[in-house]
Amino acid sequence: MRRVFTLIGIALIWSFMVVEAQKAAGLRLFTAYPARTIPSGETVSLPLTVRNVGLAPQIVRLEVQDLPEGWKATFLGGGQAVQSVYVDTDESVNVNLKLEPPKDLAPGVYRLAVRARSPEGRLQAELLLELTVAEKQPAKLTLEVELPTLRGTSASSFRYRATVKNESDQELLVNLDIEAPEGWRATSRVGFGTEEVTSFPLKAGESKNLDIELRPPKQIAAGEYPTTLRALAGEAQAMVALKSVIIGQPELSVTGIEGRLSGQVYVGQENVLKVIVKNQGSAPARSVELSAFEPSGWKVEFDPKVIAEIAPEQEVEVTAKIKPSERAIVGDYMLTVTARTEGISESAQFRLSVQTSTLWGIVGIALIAVALGVVGLAVARFGRR
């Protein structure tokens, strides 16, 4: 009985060994991730391993079966396209399978098989691959502005901070389009750069800060001015509305008639100089006060002294009555005329030439006439016959 058990035991071990040997010997072909999702339209590379288990060294041919239509498959070994590999006993060789799907690949699951076999076809190994092509995510941009409404005067510049974000899974080339009111100047900068940028690449999931600057034209009426900021990338676009509110402001200018800033004045007389005050701003200037910085001893009076109101783009003529000092010397003097309203003041410098009156010239000629008269008298009195 004991013998029988021993026999059975031996038989079992042997059979087990045979099974083991049968199970172990042969070709293997495998990859770490046989089912995977690939990005659409892109070339994929899959690492494959061919292993010879317990067989004599041999050459193994590789081929792809059930390749979907339009796909291209290449085996790469050592950087070259290969068709077969040589595998030593109990060794393995790594091969890359390069798959080039067609450009317009429909989403779905694609299956294909890779087969490795010895030349006689006696031994073979098969690997099933399952590739899932995901639905392509549409390009998507978002655009946000921190403070979309700003206020300022016609002299200020309006700066908006915006953020553009690429919410798709691919890099996008973003074009900026600023639709500003007519006459406005718009500049866009990216990040903290100083260059003006209108288009820039944006990686998937990334966001960038934009600095949009709007400058109104000098001559602009008070009011609200809308601007549309657009970010475009292919079919994706994002839009945001900006608003610039111009607050009206008076702006004064002082000049003479026909822009002349010079005049002639006579000592001891009241001289009249016409001064033109113009409002070049966008709001009426109220109670404009005129004053002068005159050479010492001079008297300058304005008529009217205060202008009640100057509408935008209107001008008012003011008469300045100038009385130079009695001791002013002939030649040029500087007179500064200042117009002031609500915190704004504007001045102009007039060059006044002091002239002497010709009265003294006549006195001098009279003196010569008297001297000639003396000669005449002498001739009459002392003339000899």
Next chain:
Amino acid sequence: MARERREGSPWRGLWVVVAKEMADHLTSARMRFLEFLMILIAVGTVYMAIQNLRAESERFLFLKLLTTAQEPVPAFVGFLGFLVPLIAMALGFDAINGEFNRRTLPRILAQPIYRDALLLGKFLAGLFTLALVVGAVWLLIVGMGIFRLGLPPEGEEVARSLWFLLVTIAFGGVWLALSLVFSVIFRAPATAALASISLWLFFTAFWGIIAGMLAQALSPVRFGFPQEILAQANLELNLARLSPNTLYAEAVIALLQPEVRALNPILPIQLHQAILGTPLPLDQSLLLIWPQVTGLIAATILLFALSYVLFQRQEIRA
């Protein structure tokens, strides 16, 4: 003394006298010396001035020709200030007494020429001769200026330098009339010449000092107020203006330096906000010096009137 009316114009024969006297002046040896001196000074000073002016290019270059001095040579106007009186005195110091001494005066007056015409003719001849010399020198200077500077003078420069010429002649007229007075008073020409020269020296060298002393005495600065100092300065200036040299110098400065705006002392307050360095227009410069110009002309006429009266009262039959 019963007076009778004269027959005909007292100035008959005037131009004959002028022509003869000028011919005498222009051919005389003393004029040769003076002309030579004048030309030497003109060429010398203007040449030096051009050397100085070369570098700068600004307005009124031609006027600067006359006023620019380079050590050791003074400016042309500086020379004129004493050369013109000398020429004038040289032309007039023996006008009447020379005729006396040559005993030619009765002979001339035997002609149908009044004493009036003789005296005025001698004066005008001297003045014209002076004008001729000064005018020739002026042309010489302008010509040298154009030649060396390579540009023509501006209209205003010509106008100003012509007025300068006129003022120079009027200044010479004063000294000519003065020497005429002395030539009537003194019989000896040497005495007359010395009298003129000493008076000229008095005005040139001493009058300025005397004016300063007089001003200190008449308007003393007691407390050091600015008004007192100003009053004294003004008095000194006005006293100095009794000298024809001062009048001439002021007139020349204002004419040849258009930037000059005043000849009297100026308080800083008068210059408040004044734009300095800008030239005055010619008419304003002329108005500035008009008292000086008319003063010189009137002085000339009055001195001539004096010589006339003295001459008419003189006994000439010797």
